[in-house]
Amino acid sequence: MRSLLSALQCRQWFYPGPLRVFTPQEMARAGMQPWPVAVDSYVAINLLALLPAMVWTRRDDGWLHPLLWWGLCGALAAAALVVARSLWRQPTRARLNAYCYGLAAAVVAACVLLVRHGQRDWVIRENAALVAGMTGVLSAWWMLTVFRVQQIEARLRELADQEAALRLSTRLAAAQIQPHFLFNTLASLQHWVNTGDARAAPLLRDFTAYLRATLPMFERELQPLADEIEMVRRYLAIMQARLGPRLAFSIDLPPEAQAELPPGIVLTLVENAIAHGVEPQLRGGRVDVAARVERDRVVLTVRDDGPGLSAGWAEGVGLANSRRRLAQACPAATLALRDTPPGCTATLALPIA
Missing domain, CATH: 3.30.565.10 (Histidine kinase-like ATPase, C-terminal domain)
Structure with missing residues (x-):
């Protein structure tokens, strides 16, 4: 048993995510809770806070260059939110890992293309920022998926408790x-x-x-x-x-x-x-x-x-x-x-x- 638990814990390093898998009937029964709009607001506030910092650190490149980078960051954040909403609708471990490994492969492919087009120095200089940004996005997806799974489990437990209370009330009425x-x-x-x-x-x-x-x-x-x-x-x-x-x-x-x-x-x-x-x-x-x-x-x-x-x-x-x-x-x-x-x-x- 201990060896099995250890194997499962080690597997989380390479294939992270919740082990709970919901059937379509359970998902329909739990219902679709609304997407928390506070997440969108949080991302928007962070993007607005990032703009002055990017302009200040890259002021030597002029105004256009930092604005283009900020626009790229905004597009990437919007794409990350689209993925997050998909995980909110179907919080499965397989879907989470598909998005995570897909993002990692896309970042690696983009870096390879940049190196081949003479941007090796830029890739080396921005390597830490790319890794930090990718890690932040992957961590956010992982936490969102875990939170959503726990939310669905809590809703299913609540419904089960209500049904148990209803059965108890029915038997009480009989008594x-x-x-x-x-x-x-x-x-x-x-x-x-x-x-x-x-x-x-x-x-x-x-x-x-x-x-x-x-x-x-x-x-x-x-x-x-x-x-x-x-x-x-x-x-x-x-x-x-x-x-x-x-x-x-x-x-x-x-x-x-x-x-x-x-x-x-x-x-x-x-x-x-x-x-x-x-x-x-x-x-x-x-x-x-x-x-x-x-x-x-x-x-x-x-x-x-x-x-x-x-x-x-x-x-x-x-x-x-x-x-x-x-x-x-x-x-x-x-x-x-x-x-x-x-x-x-x-x-x-x-x-x-």
Whole structure:
């Protein structure tokens, strides 16, 4: 292992650059960060600072000669920036070395041509400046490539952490299915079975369908709105069987309302509507779930006719978790709650699929 590491370190002397190679999928996933314009400004400022120095050191040759040299330096700097932008787009070790060895070969070839055309003394006199300039350019390309690779790696790690957080939030949402809802439903089912109540069979059918739809869905990051509404329909049917005439509901999902969302978002809104808008009232209440298409988005509302938002109302864990999951999975989605006497309305806007 040590010999292998030593060989890799020695190879950096002749074939420098980052060892990390990104696949096209990784590059597309990381996205193309904008070119740092500060690099262009830095080069321009250095060129402007170089002009007086060149004029002063070469004042014996007149004004034209230093200006020509300064123009040549500017052209070379522009070419170096073009190469730097290419490395920014594709920061690969092979591309870096191709540019580096290409530059070295071009400098050597230019010196040979100058020597053959009687400029041997000039090449010897300017040799140190040529080597210093070439070393500076190569070092800048190398540092830019290493920085860009580290930037892409950091972006990929950030996206991986976001996905892990989203998966954790999804599992948390699964764990937050109201335990009292499950226990109360099972208790009602057991009581109706023991007493031979005819409501036991429909409740068991709806409860089984609800669990079948609910448990696997939390392994997904996104699911179709139609699947979410079907789960909500089963949940409301169960609650209606338990609450009887105290709960009325309606669901309106037109076929063109097609969108995707993190699982359990609408279910959380409906649970809140029943817990805060229906169950506290002796007479019960009504929950209406409706969706409509507005331009390029689907707007879904969950409305109850309860007492509405109380004074000093603050979001609970369920709504806060829903907002966080929406922000991670659907940045363009919005969720808002407002008083609509009588009752409260939750409005969820999703980009249309």
